[in-house]
Amino acid sequence: MSYTLINSIFKNYNDLKDRMVILLIFCLSFIIRLPFFFRDYIDRDESTFILMGQSWVEGHLPYTELWDLKPPLTFLIFGGIIYVFGKSFVAIRVFGALMVALTAFFAYKIGQEAHSKKIGFWAAISTVIMLSLFGSLQGVMSEHICMAFFMPGLYLLLKSKKPNYLFLSGLLMGMAVMTKINMAYTLVFLSIFLSYTEMRNRKWAKALFHTSLFGLGILLIIILTLLPYYLQGNTELWYKSVFRAPLAYIGARRYMWYELAPLYIVVVDFLILTYKKKLLDFKKVPILYLSVAILGVMYAFYKGGRINGHYLIQLHPLLLILVVIVISKLQFLKNLQWKPYFLLLILLIPMESYLEYINILENKIERGTFFNGEGISVPNYIQENELDTENILFFGYHIGYWVLDTKPPTKAATHPSNICRDELFPFYDNPRKTAMEELRYIMETIQPKTVVIRKNRRIFDKKEVEENEYINAYLAEHYHVQATVEKAEILQRLE
Structure with a gap:
């Protein structure tokens, strides 16, 4: 029929x-x-x-x-x-x-x-x-x-x-x-x-x-x-x-x-x-x-x-x-x-879902939990090794603030890319007027003890040339890699 x-x-x-x-x-x-x-x-x-x-x-x-x-x-x-x-x-x-x-x-x-x-x-x-x-x-x-x-x-x-x-x-x-x-x-x-x-x-x-x-x-x-x-x-x-x-x-x-x-x-x-x-x-x-x-x-x-x-x-x-x-x-x-x-x-059609089912099962076997990703594994490492969580900056995986029960260092850092959106600063009365001022304030005045970045990835969008050059040079001079956790690098400030 x-x-x-x-x-x-x-x-x-x-x-x-x-x-x-x-x-x-x-x-x-x-x-x-x-x-x-x-x-x-x-x-x-x-x-x-x-x-x-x-x-x-x-x-x-x-x-x-x-x-x-x-x-x-x-x-x-x-x-x-x-x-x-x-x-x-x-x-x-x-x-x-x-x-x-x-x-x-x-x-x-x-x-x-x-x-x-x-x-x-x-x-x-x-x-x-x-x-x-x-x-x-x-x-x-x-x-x-x-x-x-x-x-x-x-x-x-x-x-x-x-x-x-x-x-x-x-x-x-x-x-x-x-x-x-x-x-x-x-x-x-x-x-x-x-x-x-x-x-x-x-x-x-x-x-x-x-x-x-x-x-x-x-x-x-x-x-x-x-x-x-x-x-x-x-x-x-x-x-x-x-x-x-x-x-x-x-x-x-x-x-x-x-x-x-x-x-x-x-x-x-x-x-x-x-x-x-x-x-x-x-x-x-x-x-x-x-x-x-x-x-x-x-x-x-x-x-x-x-x-x-x-x-x-x-x-x-x-x-x-x-x-x-x-x-x-x-x-x-x-x-x-x-x-x-x-x-x-x-x-x-739902091939992405099938692949993710496999991923969580592998994660359960290897680590004993279905929960996965650097936003979870990085905070776990930080807590297990008693690194500073009060003065911390996530350039990547910023859900880590929530997991660690802490806050971004400034309003502009709530979403990492907002640091470079200086056109938005006047609308929440940000004391700094430009992205470079904000970035320098965070890194040189607040001086976060712990910084989390994405391994082998630009910190900011490729259009943010000046900001990327500054942060790369600053991190190289003032921080060392404490650990690599999956696709994240955890940096510690040099004394």
Whole structure:
């Protein structure tokens, strides 16, 4: 008997219940991401979020003791996990798996509205894969949290124009923008489109009311993040850190246009081609909202001037729904018969997870623990050999501060690369004005007893020529290598 590739797996998608879908999606997310629960760190940004969250748990609002370039809700999420579960890599990574599953579930719900349960289901499966594999996506990034708020917010927005739906959608969108500030551009696009859909029918009062409710929900979340700073009389720090610093950052660190062009060419051509070939029904409200949201995200990337791999987390859940719809309409795939080797191809997709399962098993056999990485092994060595942990500097593996229960020497050192971002110093009132002043202050005034670097790697980005030359010469003159632990070198200051 002949079946299409998809129908050979599920015969009747209409029988799918929401609880069954969310269970399947979470199990897939959990299985793919499980072996990475035991890594010390997967992306340096995640390590920084953990440090900022820990600082908040200890009573310090973000930007007051430590500093990083993200809105406060990101740090609140990490702080909440730490407050409830303590210092647990596993708890943080389980939360990440939940966020991915939640995002995928609402990709399913939006796909169902846009076409069918079948489309929604495969969009959800694709979302889990694209948000969990390839690069540094196994960690918990701010984009993961952002989209876990944005996707249900978008679903409510396109599902109904009831006042409570619009206000709740606004609240969720406000949470999204307060975890990833560049989503503000997408929200502007959606707000304009929301107004347009009502005004086109000359419903001016309704358009104003609906857009106001949506905007009020967004504004309420922003105000709530400001409130603790207002109560402390520190609203200026909040404003400069949340809004002005990101603008300074993107102004100083933009990609060349040709580095951004390939993604724009692919996405815009996809939308134009599917419109011309009538592969997507742009008269459907969900298709329109998805298209507007995609254009909003693409505009945010353009304004940001750069597209790192993990930024695409903001694009994939939206685009995948449309891609799956288009694929389902391609005739040669409809006629495709099930072959056993298709299953093999599907099983090969999470190859990164298989390799990491092997890695943690080898680590368990060799060292008696599943937990692995220099962010764990280096602090263990430091504690076992009673090296100084109070005056310590991590140029690499800075999750070690958290493991050792200590702090970076300055605000700028919270994320090691921020030391070289002197364009950000004015926004948290850093006493030093340039990267070289900050670096000299740390090395020559604070004089850390212990320094951790990545073996055979540049300490700073290759563009930071002066900083790299200075730190290499200073470390060679004033420090010696105490030990090499995996891919890290632990340096001790010469007396």
